[in-house]
Amino acid sequence: MNLTAQTGTSKNAEFGVVTRLKRLLGIDTNQQKYAYAEDPRFGYISESRVADTWTRTTCGYCSVGCGMLIGTRDGEPVAARGNPDHPVNRGKLCPKGLSEHQVLRAPGRATTPMLRRGGRGTPLVPVSWEEALDVMVSRIGALQEAHGTDTLGVIGTGQLLTEEFYTLGKLVQLGFQSRNYDGNTTLCMASAVSGYKLSFGSDGPPGAYADLETADVVLLVGSNIADNHPILCNRLRSNPEQVLIVADPRVTKTAMLADIHLPVKPRSDIALLNGIAHILLRDGMIDRDYVDAHTEGFDDFVSFAADFTLQHVSDVTGLSVETIERVAHLYGNAKAAFIGWTMGVNHSTQGSVTVAAINNLAMLTGNIGRAGASPFSITGQCNAMGTRESGFASSLPGYRKFDSEHDREELAAIWEIPAHRLPTARGLAYPDIIEAAVAKRVTALWFIATNPVVSFPNFKLLQQALTTAEFVVVQDGFFPTPTADYADLVLPAAIWGEKEGTYTNSERRISKVNAFATPPGEARSDFDIFLTLAEKLGVKDVLYPGWSTTHDAWLEWQRVSAGRMCDYSSFTWQQIEENGGMQWGGERLYEDGIFPRENGRALFHCVPCLPFTEQPDSDFGLILNTGRTVEHWHTRTKTGAVPILNNMMPNAWLEMNPVDAERLQFRQHDRVNIVSRRSSVTNVELRITGIVAPGQVFMPFHFAEQNSNQVTLGAFDPISREPNFKQCAVRVERCRYA
Numbered sequence: 001m002n003l004t005a006q007t008g009t010s011k012n013a014e015f016g017v018v019t020r021l022k023r024l025l026g027i028d029t030n031q032q033k034y035a036y037a038e039d040p041r042f043g044y045i046s047e048s049r050v051a052d053t054w055t056r057t058t059c060g061y062c063s064v065g066c067g068m069l070i071g072t073r074d075g076e077p078v079a080a081r082g083n084p085d086h087p088v089n090r091g092k093l094c095p096k097g098l099s100e101h102q103v104l105r106a107p108g109r110a111t112t113p114m115l116r117r118g119g120r121g122t123p124l125v126p127v128s129w130e131e132a133l134d135v136m137v138s139r140i141g142a143l144q145e146a147h148g149t150d151t152l153g154v155i156g157t158g159q160l161l162t163e164e165f166y167t168l169g170k171l172v173q174l175g176f177q178s179r180n181y182d183g184n185t186t187l188c189m190a191s192a193v194s195g196y197k198l199s200f201g202s203d204g205p206p207g208a209y210a211d212l213e214t215a216d217v218v219l220l221v222g223s224n225i226a227d228n229h230p231i232l233c234n235r236l237r238s239n240p241e242q243v244l245i246v247a248d249p250r251v252t253k254t255a256m257l258a259d260i261h262l263p264v265k266p267r268s269d270i271a272l273l274n275g276i277a278h279i280l281l282r283d284g285m286i287d288r289d290y291v292d293a294h295t296e297g298f299d300d301f302v303s304f305a306a307d308f309t310l311q312h313v314s315d316v317t318g319l320s321v322e323t324i325e326r327v328a329h330l331y332g333n334a335k336a337a338f339i340g341w342t343m344g345v346n347h348s349t350q351g352s353v354t355v356a357a358i359n360n361l362a363m364l365t366g367n368i369g370r371a372g373a374s375p376f377s378i379t380g381q382c383n384a385m386g387t388r389e390s391g392f393a394s395s396l397p398g399y400r401k402f403d404s405e406h407d408r409e410e411l412a413a414i415w416e417i418p419a420h421r422l423p424t425a426r427g428l429a430y431p432d433i434i435e436a437a438v439a440k441r442v443t444a445l446w447f448i449a450t451n452p453v454v455s456f457p458n459f460k461l462l463q464q465a466l467t468t469a470e471f472v473v474v475q476d477g478f479f480p481t482p483t484a485d486y487a488d489l490v491l492p493a494a495i496w497g498e499k500e501g502t503y504t505n506s507e508r509r510i511s512k513v514n515a516f517a518t519p520p521g522e523a524r525s526d527f528d529i530f531l532t533l534a535e536k537l538g539v540k541d542v543l544y545p546g547w548s549t550t551h552d553a554w555l556e557w558q559r560v561s562a563g564r565m566c567d568y569s570s571f572t573w574q575q576i577e578e579n580g581g582m583q584w585g586g587e588r589l590y591e592d593g594i595f596p597r598e599n600g601r602a603l604f605h606c607v608p609c610l611p612f613t614e615q616p617d618s619d620f621g622l623i624l625n626t627g628r629t630v631e632h633w634h635t636r637t638k639t640g641a642v643p644i645l646n647n648m649m650p651n652a653w654l655e656m657n658p659v660d661a662e663r664l665q666f667r668q669h670d671r672v673n674i675v676s677r678r679s680s681v682t683n684v685e686l687r688i689t690g691i692v693a694p695g696q697v698f699m700p701f702h703f704a705e706q707n708s709n710q711v712t713l714g715a716f717d718p719i720s721r722e723p724n725f726k727q728c729a730v731r732v733e734r735c736r737y738a
Contacts, residue, residue: 049078055516056083056577058503059097060159060496061633063379064231065505066093067580070101070497070516077101077497077517086580088209088509094230096633099642101497104517106641110479110492111521120467124490129522129532136489137536139471140176143443152178153433153442157449158185158381161501161513162390163553164526165383166560167544168448169392171530174417175539179427180442182393184450185384186430190720191346192377193388195355198605198719199363201597202399202565203388206589207338207374208507213238214372215338217330219245221269221358222344226253227630229342229378233257243330247272248344250625250655250698251691260327263693266623266727268317270350270609273357275313276328278305280364285332287366294593295363297604304606316609332365336372343380343627347726349613352719356605363602369591378506382496385504389566390557394426397557398564402426414560417542429721431456431714437465446473448526449493453482454635454704457723458714460679475529478637482704493526494519495638501527501550502576504584508566511581512573527553565589565596612727613715616695620676620729622660624711625698632702639702652706653685655698656732661688664732671735674699676711676728683735697732701725 051071059066067086071079080101084091113132114124143151154172156165172181193203212218212235225232236244246258247269255261264272280286281302291298310321331337339361345354359375367373379385390397400407402425412419428436436442456462466472466486474487477495484490498519504510527550534540562569571582594600616623631649632639639645654672670686684706692698701708715724
């Protein structure tokens with residue numbers, strides 16, 4: 001785009017174009033004078049959007065990790081575009097990325113600490129940082145003295161910088177000395193982590209985005225990347241011979257792109273995976289040399305898979321025998337086959353073992369560690385990988401194990417502290433922290449850059465936890481939020497664009513995040529808040545000797561990760577910046593067929609296909625599925641404040657098949673209530689469409705005003721503790737007061 005600045009008084013036509021564009025982008029149009037820049041697409045745009053400085057950074061939404069150029073004018077963010085030199089996105093951005101700079105100056109930013117001086121029932125009032133953090137340390141300290149250090153429960157987020165999450169982990173575990181610490185990534189990626197560990201002995205997606213281009217078969221299971229990770233769609237079909245297969249109960253945008261859509265019945269993906277394995281074994285389409293050299297548990301798996309006959313799998317999945325056989329042969333005969341998945345797999349009480357079942361197929365065929373060949377978890381948040389590696393939550397930093405004396409001693413030596421100070425077992429996971437708060441075993445809760453009132457399943461349980469807890473801290477870049485309504489203390493935090501560090505994306509690529517704006521009001525970076533709390537606890541010099549910036553945290557994290565699977569030690573911030581990110585572990589893991597288990601072999605798992613927890617009945621006859629839209633991010637704390645995104649998708653809706661709509665006598669755009677055994681969501685627009693199958697309904701989960709988690713159930717994967725967001729039994733009723 002060739003922009004040539006022009007100044008002067010506008011003509012009416014030019015003014016109209018500028019005004020329409022500015023209103024579309026949510027820019028103030030109440031101005032009397034304009035300057036213009038020529039754009040061949042639009043004619044003229046306001047010079048106020050012509051940047052005088054461009055800053056390289058990485059997108060702060062999903063895990064794709066797109067490189068961006070942010071334009072500022074007089075220090076204010078005015079434009080965003082994709083970095084054409086970045087290897088991940090090659091200059092492209094999705095709608096959220098293109099408008100991300102608008103989040104920084106959106107209404108509703110948190111600007112000052114807020115405290116309920118009079119306790120619950122009194123308003124939050126502005127206070128100084130000194131008072132806010134003194135109260136926080138004092139109140140938590142008193143509760144810990146009365147109930148033990150584990151009475152504090154802390155929930156972080158995959159939105160923090162790696163350097164911040166590393167700092168937070170040390171603060172919680174060694175400063176506040178509470179083991180009850182987790183991230184909101186447990187709500188989306190914990191099952192992928194657990195599944196990788198079950199099969200391979202460690203977390204870490206084995207492949208790379210390039211595999212989407214070179215694979216001749218791509219199988220996506222419960223993964224709607226067109227909405228959730230849209231830039232990855234550009235990787236598909238680079239190979240003209242590639243066959244794209246999408247297994248999803250719903251006809252998603254991604255399913256519409258597919259050569260073969262497999263509309264499996266809800267929660268029947270395990271049967272499909274085992275059925276494919278059955279055919280691969282039956283027809284000799286396995287790499288026996290790879291199996292013999294690099295795996296164990298094969299003989300038991302062969303016996304187990306024998307029961308998943310074509311007819312049985314067809315009955316469970318709803319797919320025809322011919323379709324199942326065709327898909328198995330496509331996968332088995334592929335030179336390089338890629339299986340990707342996201343929340344459709346992870347959001348289940350069997351999420352972890354479903355990942356293991358996916359890994360089984362890759363192991364049978366040797367589709368690991370080669371170009372185009374990988375079982376690949378497409379992560380949720382921008383820095384879910386960084387938090388998994390460095391966070392000190394579900395494992396010790398650097399993928400070390402809590403129960404390994406060697407790992408504890410090694411880490412303690414780096415930190416120059418006694419090994420006995422490190423916990424020997426992880427504390428409670430996110431959902432268990434909430435349940436412990438209900439039971440009054442956790443009495444203080446600290447939420448950081450997460451909004452559980454909208455994102456946590458079974459809202460009533462969460463509400464009880466928030467009201468039962470004696471002290472609740474919400475640290476966020478926005479105020480008010482639905483969760484802040486329950487807070488005793490609110491801490492205003494800087495967000496993406498206002499701080500410097502790194503994120504790690506789904507392909508293990510460490511990318512640089514740069515600041516180009518200042519936080520509003522008195523907001524501080526999460527890193528600075530953590531250091532100040534450490535100082536008030538009297539542990540700053542012990543935990544963070546000489547630290548003043550996130551780069552200090554980076555340098556220590558390099559030493560902690562050195563020699564580990566997730567080794568960051570050889571990359572400087574400058575190298576990361578110049579190369580558009582660097583991948584720890586190289587482009588692919590396990591190229592040598594050696595896995596981080598005691599015997600170096602990957603393990604086959606026999607995974608039964610169990611009915612999902614809450615089956616439909618005569619009172620609740622429909623199965624609710626939830627998911628995302630391309631316009632919004634999680635609970636809309638950020639995207640809901642960006643006019644161009646919110647105007648595209650301002651409200652939730654419910655999708656229903658025409659067969660069910662006719663049976664229930666609904667019409668298009670009726671207002672309906674969704675009712676489960678727990679609660680209801682009211683006054684939702686009905687969309688009658690063949691996108692969902694009969695007996696199923698779908699609703700996006702972004703909207704606090706029409707919160708799908710009012711009705712979802714509190715069932716969790718027993719291994720990963722990830723919630724089963726995807727299937728619950730509901731009925732749909734006409735809204736009387738629409």
